[in-house]
Amino acid sequence: MxxxxxxxxxxxxxxxxxxxxxxxxxxxxxxxxxxxxxxxxxxxxxxxxxxxxxxxxxxxxxxxxxxxxxxxxxxxxxxxxxxxxxxxxxxxxxxxxxxxxxxxxxxxxxxxxxxxxxxxxxxxxxxxxxxxxxxxxxxxxxxxxxxxxxxxxxxxxxxxxxxxxxxxxxxxxxxxxxxxxxxxxxxxxxxxxxxxxxxxxxxxxxxxxxxxxxxxxxxxxxxxxxxxxxxxxxxxxxxxxxxxxxxxxxxxxxxxxxxxxxxxxxxxxxDGEGATKLIELVVEGARTDSEARRVAYAVANSNLVKTAFYGGDPNWGRIISAAGSLGIPLPVKAVKLFFDDVCLFSAGQGTTPPADRVAAIMAQDDIQVRLDLAMGNKRFRIYTSDLSFEYVKINAHYHT
Amino acid sequence: MxxxxxxxxxxxxxxxxxxxxxxxxxxxxxxxxxxxxxxxxxxxxxxxxxxxxxxxxxxxxxxxxxxxxxxxxxxxxxxxxxxxxxxxxxxxxxxxxxxxxxxxxxxxxxxxxxxxxxxxxxxxxxxxxxxxxxxxxxxxxxxxxxxxxxxxxxxxxxxxxxxxxxxxxxxxxxxxxxxxxxxxxxxxxxxxxxxxxxxxxxxxxxxxxxxxxxxxxxxxxxxxxxxxxxxxxxxxxxxxxxxxxxxxxxxxxxxxxxxxxxxxxxxxxxDGEGATKLIELVVEGARTDSEARRVAYAVANSNLVKTAFYGGDPNWGRIISAAGSLGIPLPVKAVKLFFDDVCLFSAGQGTTPPADRVAAIMAQDDIQVRLDLAMGNKRFRIYTSDLSFEYVKINAHYHT
CATH class of the missing domain: 3.60.70.12 (L-amino peptidase D-ALA esterase/amidase)
Structure with a gap:
């Protein structure tokens, strides 16, 4: 604003x-x-x-x-x-x-x-x-x-x-x-x-x-x-x-x-319909611009990812699952995922970051998510929002 | 069932x-x-x-x-x-x-x-x-x-x-x-x-x-x-x-x-999470199988389409907009859209079907949607569901 x-x-x-x-x-x-x-x-x-x-x-x-x-x-x-x-x-x-x-x-x-x-x-x-x-x-x-x-x-x-x-x-x-x-x-x-x-x-x-x-x-x-x-x-x-x-x-x-x-x-x-959070997602380490973009959109458009953010759930599993769904051969054990500066996923599995630090990030209005594909040096940044009850309410009814 | x-x-x-x-x-x-x-x-x-x-x-x-x-x-x-x-x-x-x-x-x-x-x-x-x-x-x-x-x-x-x-x-x-x-x-x-x-x-x-x-x-x-x-x-x-x-x-x-x-x-x-309707979407008249499939998924995965079905809103505009978003050069004036046997869109604009007939279709648990792209003879059928409050509720919280 x-x-x-x-x-x-x-x-x-x-x-x-x-x-x-x-x-x-x-x-x-x-x-x-x-x-x-x-x-x-x-x-x-x-x-x-x-x-x-x-x-x-x-x-x-x-x-x-x-x-x-x-x-x-x-x-x-x-x-x-x-x-x-x-x-x-x-x-x-x-x-x-x-x-x-x-x-x-x-x-x-x-x-x-x-x-x-x-x-x-x-x-x-x-x-x-x-x-x-x-x-x-x-x-x-x-x-x-x-x-x-x-x-x-x-x-x-x-x-x-x-x-x-x-x-x-x-x-x-x-x-x-x-x-x-x-x-x-x-x-x-x-x-x-x-x-x-x-x-x-x-x-x-x-x-x-x-x-x-x-x-x-x-x-x-x-x-x-x-x-x-x-x-x-x-x-x-x-x-x-x-x-x-x-x-x-x-x-x-x-x-x-x-x-x-x-x-x-x-x-x-x-101000996305029903949005309660602004998520800045950066996909980096891609081999090509188009690959970075495709992964970014797959994650940003995932309803499971969006509802998790709405619920304040640091569900990194949904993010890596969305990233992995495109047929791009990601090096599973080298991929890393960060929320702000906290690493939530590396070496093919979840990490164990301090719970209070993660909870504090999830409570923010603005969250930075960084996904490193570990394959190259191309990146793509996208802004996205969460998916809330309000989104469904707005869109399940006529409006002008 | x-x-x-x-x-x-x-x-x-x-x-x-x-x-x-x-x-x-x-x-x-x-x-x-x-x-x-x-x-x-x-x-x-x-x-x-x-x-x-x-x-x-x-x-x-x-x-x-x-x-x-x-x-x-x-x-x-x-x-x-x-x-x-x-x-x-x-x-x-x-x-x-x-x-x-x-x-x-x-x-x-x-x-x-x-x-x-x-x-x-x-x-x-x-x-x-x-x-x-x-x-x-x-x-x-x-x-x-x-x-x-x-x-x-x-x-x-x-x-x-x-x-x-x-x-x-x-x-x-x-x-x-x-x-x-x-x-x-x-x-x-x-x-x-x-x-x-x-x-x-x-x-x-x-x-x-x-x-x-x-x-x-x-x-x-x-x-x-x-x-x-x-x-x-x-x-x-x-x-x-x-x-x-x-x-x-x-x-x-x-x-x-x-x-x-x-x-x-x-x-x-x-039984999709929160689903209240079963929508059978048939995309026909495509030039290739892959084109039919891409259009079908674009429509089936559109949150605006899904929330409209949840709300009982015969919003054909969202369906054609989703179909048109892929860069496939659809012949806009030849494309036709049907809910069950009722045509809702043709000649580049909405039709004026009997309101009670459309309302009756939207009230059904199962709805057939048929989109004719008018370009060829390939088709793809997909089952999809609507997007409800319940979906957000289920997915915004941890569950096992």
């Missing part, structure tokens, strides 16, 4: 707002608008699910231009599995926004999150866009975030600044996403706004790299959604020397971007 | 028993012995987990001879991740049984199920083997089954007979396994006994084939255990004409075997 005040979520040249359009139950904010005063460089990463929601299809087409100026997003309805009508509704969303904002239609990106398979109440959006745009202001980012939330228990925002030359450059990110968080960015929307002046090819490269090791390295329940979208806009209003792929200014920008993405990620997992 | 009486679980030439050795809490049966009066042909299929429990390592070595005469199994302790000491304990189990039964040590198979990573209390087993063997009788199969159970809510037994020529041939199977049921046979022990006279090569082939489409096509929680073992003994005492790989007698024997395996499977899923 972040600790900034609302007035700190501000990026020069951006206006935002979030209001209720009446899609969710009475009064809850469900329509968000982000607007850059000038057209911005834009990059995006989208779900790889075949069943892509209509707004994803629209955005994927538009992002190829490398330019965008506004993002209109609704919660309460995913506009997914809604057929041709859904696609037309996504275009309608964009059209009403572009008219209201007096910009080219192709500069509007759209997003939807919520229940799948119900027609989008696009008339409600049409009616609400005028007051939504009229109410935009430079401090409106938290309102936009609030309007994107579904089962989220708290807003996810992160903001950082760096100096490039004498110019201050700001980056703010907001995200929504609780359930369905797994590789390839399950029901997750993340929007990043910066006033950096950066070349589109540099922006594309650094954003893809950042998403790969943040949003694509977390798992709440192993499910991937039809709507996942991460977008970044860079409007250049900081007036810094242009950041290029090989310029030294890329390094501090990348660091800032990765820090913001990482903070959004951790908050997203911490 | 089966409906035979105990006296029907009888196979000529086999004795069995199950008693309490004091491994589980007071009085619960935890030690099972199955004994064939003559050495039997034997085949086995084992977990592919790297972290194989000690009894699995022993059995894998011994099964290569193609002969066995007894199976000694304890519950309450898995003898897994117990290092060299665990391996010695497994050998000790076998030795005390072989001495008691006056047979060669190599003819004894061993099994363990329960908690991982605790030393096996092998002295309790040593003390209990004498009364266990002394109490064996031809009607002892249900007692043996009871002694293998851990979190199982009911025993899983299936028995069938066929005629080969004028000879009656009997096959009985018993199984344990509730949690951790996923491909490659998670914490699952299944022992089959037949009096058929069958060549070892035919027995090996037909048993592997049967396990592949039964125990390796079910999923409760996507986890695979260190102990999974399926064994079949065939002692030839029926006196039938020997069943060979190419003889016509193989067909009725295979049918009987598959029927017994299928019944054990369905009961295993129905």
């Amino acid at each position: 972040n600790h900034m005040n609302s007035h700190e979520y501000y990026v020069p040249g951006y206006l935002a707002n979030g209001i209720s359009a009446g899609i969710k139950e009475a009064g809850r904010k469900d329509l968000a608008l982000i607007f850059s005063e000038v057209p911005a460089k834009a990059a995006g990463v989208f779900t790889t699910n075949c069943f892509k929601a209509a707004p994803v299809l629209v955005d994927m087409e538009r992002i190829s231009s490398g330019t965008a100026q506004a993002i209109l997003t609704n919660s309460g309805n995913a506009n997914a599995a809604t057929g041709d009508e859904g696609y037309r509704d996504a275009l309608t969303m964009s059209r009403v926004a572009s008219r209201q904002l007096h910009i080219a239609d192709e500069l509007v990106m759209v997003g939807s999150t919520g229940v799948i398979g119900h027609p989008l109440p696009v008339d409600k959006i049409e009616n609400a866009v005028e007051p939504l745009a009229a109410g935009m202001h430079s401090g409106g980012i938290p309102a936009a975030e609030e309007a994107m939330m579904t089962t989220d228990r708290f807003p996810k925002m992160s903001c950082r600044k760096i100096l490039i030359g004498s110019r201050e450059v700001t980056l703010c990110g907001i995200a929504k996403g609780a359930g369905m968080i797994q590789p390839n960015m399950a029901t997750m929307l993340a929007y990043l706004m910066t006033d950096a002046d950066i070349e589109i090819s540099a922006l594309n490269a650094v954003f893809k790299e950042g998403v790969a090791q943040s949003f694509n390295a977390i798992s709440v329940d192993g499910c991937m959604s039809t709507n996942d979208t991460a977008l970044i806009l860079a409007n250049g209003m900081a007036g810094n020397r242009t950041i290029r792929r090989r310029s030294r200014e890329l390094t501090p920008f990348r660091e800032m971007l990765f820090a913001v993405l990482n903070e959004l990620c951790r908050d997203m997992v911490r | 089966n409906h035979m009486n105990s006296h029907e679980y009888y196979v000529p030439g086999y004795l069995a028993n199950g008693i309490s050795a004091g491994i589980k809490e007071a009085g619960r049966k935890d030690l099972a012995l199955i004994f064939s009066e003559v050495p039997a042909k034997a085949a086995g299929v084992f977990t592919t987990n790297c972290f194989k429990a000690a009894p699995v390592l022993v059995d894998m070595e011994r099964i290569s001879s193609g002969t066995a005469q007894a199976i000694l199994t304890n519950s309450g302790n898995a003898n897994a991740a117990t290092g060299d000491e665990g391996y010695r304990d497994a050998l000790t189990m076998s030795r005390v049984a072989s001495r008691q039964l006056h047979i060669a040590d190599e003819l004894v198979m061993v099994g363990s199920t329960g908690v991982i990573g605790h030393p096996l209390p092998v002295d309790k087993i040593e003390n209990a083997v004498e009364p266990l063997a002394a109490g064996m009788h031809s009607g002892g199969i249900p007692a043996a089954e009871e002694a293998m159970m851990t979190t199982d809510r009911f025993p899983k037994m299936s028995c069938r007979k066929i005629l080969i020529g004028s000879r009656e041939v009997t096959l009985c199977g018993i199984a344990k396994g509730a949690g951790m049921i996923q491909p490659n046979m998670a914490t699952m022990l299944a022992y089959l006994m037949t009096d058929a006279d069958i060549e070892i090569s035919a027995l090996n082939a037909v048993f592997k084939e049967g396990v592949a489409q039964s125990f390796n096509a079910i999923s409760v929680d996507g986890c695979m255990s260190t102990n999974d073992t399926a064994l079949i003994l065939a002692n030839g005492m029926a006196g039938n004409r020997t069943i060979r790989r190419r003889s016509r007698e193989l067909t009725p024997f295979r049918e009987m075997l598959f029927a017994v395996l299928n019944e054990l499977c369905r009961d295993m899923v129905r």
Whole structure:
């Protein structure tokens, strides 16, 4: 969770707002608008699910231009599995926004999150866009975030600044996403706004790299959604020397971007549906990156591992069993498992660490788990959560 | 669940028993012995987990001879991740049984199920083997089954007979396994006994084939255990004409075997930890067997799909989203999804079936789900269960 005040979520040249359009139950904010005063460089990463929601299809087409100026997003309805009508509704969303904002239609990106398979109440959006745009202001980012939330228990925002030359450059990110968080960015929307002046090819490269090791390295329940979208806009209003792929200014920008993405990620997992713990799992000693990743996901997605953490049970047996289930020929007697700095498994069997030390670790909100496969030098880090009664409760009932 | 009486679980030439050795809490049966009066042909299929429990390592070595005469199994302790000491304990189990039964040590198979990573209390087993063997009788199969159970809510037994020529041939199977049921046979022990006279090569082939489409096509929680073992003994005492790989007698024997395996499977899923529903998922229209299997597992293992079934929510969106998450290029508008005979998704969007009909299906204990990928003619069937509060409750606490 972040600790900034609302007035700190501000990026020069951006206006935002979030209001209720009446899609969710009475009064809850469900329509968000982000607007850059000038057209911005834009990059995006989208779900790889075949069943892509209509707004994803629209955005994927538009992002190829490398330019965008506004993002209109609704919660309460995913506009997914809604057929041709859904696609037309996504275009309608964009059209009403572009008219209201007096910009080219192709500069509007759209997003939807919520229940799948119900027609989008696009008339409600049409009616609400005028007051939504009229109410935009430079401090409106938290309102936009609030309007994107579904089962989220708290807003996810992160903001950082760096100096490039004498110019201050700001980056703010907001995200929504609780359930369905797994590789390839399950029901997750993340929007990043910066006033950096950066070349589109540099922006594309650094954003893809950042998403790969943040949003694509977390798992709440192993499910991937039809709507996942991460977008970044860079409007250049900081007036810094242009950041290029090989310029030294890329390094501090990348660091800032990765820090913001990482903070959004951790908050997203911490707010995973029903999550009570944040588990940082590092698989190391793998022969290849892909091997490290596969083992990490097998452990992170294991319901037996997740329920053990929920129960405060240091059940290392479930972790090594999950790691061993992939057909990768692990050297059983060389594999080691640590919770924080305590070794729980080595030489093919459990160790006998001090019980009070293990109990203290299990009682923490954040637990680091390190699994050394002892075969090579590749590693993969993943954030995951536990599996609780609350997860079942949330997901066994309809919700928007 | 089966409906035979105990006296029907009888196979000529086999004795069995199950008693309490004091491994589980007071009085619960935890030690099972199955004994064939003559050495039997034997085949086995084992977990592919790297972290194989000690009894699995022993059995894998011994099964290569193609002969066995007894199976000694304890519950309450898995003898897994117990290092060299665990391996010695497994050998000790076998030795005390072989001495008691006056047979060669190599003819004894061993099994363990329960908690991982605790030393096996092998002295309790040593003390209990004498009364266990002394109490064996031809009607002892249900007692043996009871002694293998851990979190199982009911025993899983299936028995069938066929005629080969004028000879009656009997096959009985018993199984344990509730949690951790996923491909490659998670914490699952299944022992089959037949009096058929069958060549070892035919027995090996037909048993592997049967396990592949039964125990390796079910999923409760996507986890695979260190102990999974399926064994079949065939002692030839029926006196039938020997069943060979190419003889016509193989067909009725295979049918009987598959029927017994299928019944054990369905009961295993129905008794999955916390399961309230049995879902038979058929993925058809795939281009390859492996594609059908991958999609089936992605859907069957999705926590969002499982919780929806628990909640009685006909959430087809979660099913198609899970199917679409694998990177397989599904023809979105041709894919169809059925619950029983009701189509819920086609032409890229939800249909509008009669609500009362859908509600009636969701209220059933058994639901058939059919997903047509519309790309080819390959199919895969899997049994799975829902995900309930009870699953979390069982697995968030220690249990034996």
